[in-house]
Amino acid sequence: MSLNTDWLNFDGGERSYRLYISRPANADTPLPVVxxxxxxxxxxxxxxxxxDRFAKAGYLAVAPDLYAENGQRPDVLKEERIEQVKAFLNTLPPASWHDPIAREAALEKLPEEKREEIRSTFAELFGGLARLPERLEILQATLRFLQEYKHSRGQKVASVGYCMGGALSALLACREPSLAGAVVYYGNLPSKEQIKGIHCPVAGFFGSLDERITSQVPGFAKAMQEAGKSFTYEIYEGAHHAFFNDTRASYHVQASRDAWAKTLVFFEEVLA
Incomplete structure (x- = not known):
């Protein structure tokens, strides 16, 4: 399928935002949004x-750049710096990623300039998890933009997120009554107190070996049921965190195939 893709900056009032947009090239009418x-x-x-895969499924698909500040990334979070961190971490066993002693021992083997760049970007990335409220504001601004954007005006909007994005997808559902649906891939789940703000169906996909995240699922499912809200989920036996990321060693093809099919069915239902 031929797609129209572009990076777009839009004005959100006090600041501007940057997002990637993808849509079927031959779709002339406004489309529902993922x-x-x-x-x-x-x-x-x-x-x-x-x-692009969601666009090929017939949606206007957008990916907000949560690290851009007024449309541009700071040097410490530029793509090449993040790729440098990813390449470094891929040389370590996953258990060592958050082990400061093991990580520092590996860093000491690198040239000083590269070592300092990796340290600063790593700190910014993983320290940034404390700034989820700021990231959520970007998503809310994106939602407001899409409600008036010519290719999505008048259409329903749903979200899907992965890891940190999975947590944000669920939090967006807690904050935005207009959201038609939210999908969470191996992300932290909202608290019982936050659930009262959810007005749309939520779907979740988790790996059995990702115990820190997956252990939250039963309590969240119970709280959603007690609140009369819709939550469907799958926990895939033998799958790790980030099982859907086909660029990483954690990729689990069977779990990913099933989750992809169920995600498309979910969006077909909530965005119809």
Missing amino acids: IVIQEIWGTDAHILDLT
């Missing part, structure tokens, strides 16, 4: 590929 919310690695090749 907001694709990034992993901690930003709007990288994997996220852009997923955005």
